[in-house]
Amino acid sequence: MITSPQQLTNYLEAFSDFEKSATGHNLPWLRKLRRDAFARFCETGFPTTHDEDWRFTNVSRLAQTPFQLVRTGHELSRSQVEPYRIAGAACQLVFMNGRFSSELSSMPNHANELEISGLADKIASNPKPLERYLGSYLDIGRDAFCALNTAFTEDGAYIHIARGVVINGPICLLYISTGTDTPIVSYPRNLVVAEEGSQVSIVEDYVSLGGGETFCNAVTELVVGENAVLSHYRIEREQKQACHISTLRIQQARSANVASHSVLLGGSLVRNNVHAVLAGEGSECLINGLFAGNGRQHLDNYMLVEHKSPHSNSRQFYNGILDGQAHGVFHGRIIVHKDAQKTDAKQTNRNLLLSDDAQMDTKPQLEIYADDVKCTHGATIGQIEQDALFYLRARGIDEISARRLLLLAFASECLDRMSNDSVRTHVATLTNAALYDAALPSSVSAQPGHEQAALRWNEVG
């Protein structure tokens, strides 16, 4: 417990202020949801590194900073948002410090098939459909940040795709943090319900305007119906002082097919939780990610995949590139419950360390309670392969360009799994820019026999 009584008092004051005036404060179910979540947070406090799930990530800095909740939108013009548009998008919802801005957003034209709104607007106008789903799958007992987000749930995106509807072009959600003199926190809460047989791609793009200490604690719940196909993309490219903790909770019905793609390029302290539950028989899940850090960035990826029914199939692929003094974490947990026979689960984490001071912790964790399953995991940590570098240079490509090509090739393993062309192009542009400087060789000390020293380990279980 690193949460001091003073810190709890701060949160308690903030919560009682918030609770009185928050949208939907008069709805008993929502009031209970918020209160129970806040009570849960008070019981657990912030996690410490003694907590197995947080062993490699120290959040004491977050716990100690007196973040202020901002509930009024910041004034921005459409032209300021323009550079963040993704070509080919079906629509774009813009959130300023967690608050939906209808002026900055462009809404879709599929009124009956697709319902999209700000969550607060939905709570105010027609909260009935929310009651069934909001918070019903999220595990606030295990994660203090999910509890906090739920306690302060008010705005975010609400997306409902009707049965059998196919939405072409991604739905883009842009979250803009604007720094101020005081540290600010936002709690975006998104709920996506994809009914039976529907198909959609959703992009969450997190960016910053200006510097300053910001903390974004986001939760997205995806409820994916039978035989529905959903792709989710999370792009974290906030500025280098931003803290970002997000949880993606995926609930899959029978034969549902979900892909989660995460691209972490920005932020200082970033935690990316993906928790998929393959509840229905024959469901399939791809969890794909790329993280690239430099400076003192800390990028933590915590994956939890639960197989609950027979014949479900999950694939996890995460590639990390770490430069400077960056610290990366990959924690991949797979639970195969006792009825989930014929599960096929695979997990691969590959990492490149570009400097002597970069650090990577990777930890697989398999818990298997069924007896007829296939589960494999493997991890590698290495450096840019000197033989490959020489091969490219021997063909006339200069060293920096050769390093750049190899880094992009490593990143493209993840990009190639993104099925939506316009999102992949968008992500590729961001990745190219982020990795451009990472190819400069200065960060690696040139010692003789360096390539033999390359650490390489493999395990398959």
Add this chain to the structure above:
Amino acid sequence: MSLLEIRNLHVKAAGHEILKGIDLKVDAGEVHAIMGPNGSGKSTLAQVLARREIYEVTEGQVLFEGKDLLAMKPEEAACEGLFMAFQYPLEIPGIGNAYFMRSALNAVRKYRGIPEMNALEFVPLFREKLKLLEMDEKLSNRSVNEGFSGGEKKRNEILQMAVLEPRLSILDETDSGLDIDALRIVAKGVNAMRSPERAMILVTHYQRLLNYVIPDFVHVLVDGRIVRSGGPALALELEETGYATDEPDAMPA
């Protein structure tokens, strides 16, 4: 001026002296074969010429068109017109074969002050070379050497040579492990590159390739030294007798 001139080259790797004084002159238009038993230093010589940095040159000089080759980086040597076909070509996942070759060609063209080629201009050139090497066009969009068979990898090396059109090519055991059809195709590619302006060094363990690519000179490398040099007949003689008479312990004291 010779295209390549090696003078008294001594090379160490991991503290051991591998090359113990090599002298060799290669003129434009010539094809030289360097033969020798395992561990004699053939591949080391090829890699030093391609500027692999893990080797330490302790003595000697190498001039490539009169320039100090040993002062060049690998990419500079390549841009100056030196090419080595790798004994074990690397697999590079994530980089398309055609993209890689165009990048390489453009790096060389840029170095020489020739305008770079865009994808549209490159495709016909690339197709023509693929045809020469009897390679499937499908291989052009696959990652470099990834999932290629041994023979396809070796042909891919010769394909790169054909695209880059180097002045001096060093083929490091390109013939090893090839079946007779692949060998014939590789030899065709190599012969197509022979010209009065170009030279080649064929580093090989076996005489077989030399039935298809007739060298002007054959050198025998044993224990880091060239112990014999001769014409194409020397290769045939070695095929009969092996390297036994050239081994150091078989030589009179």
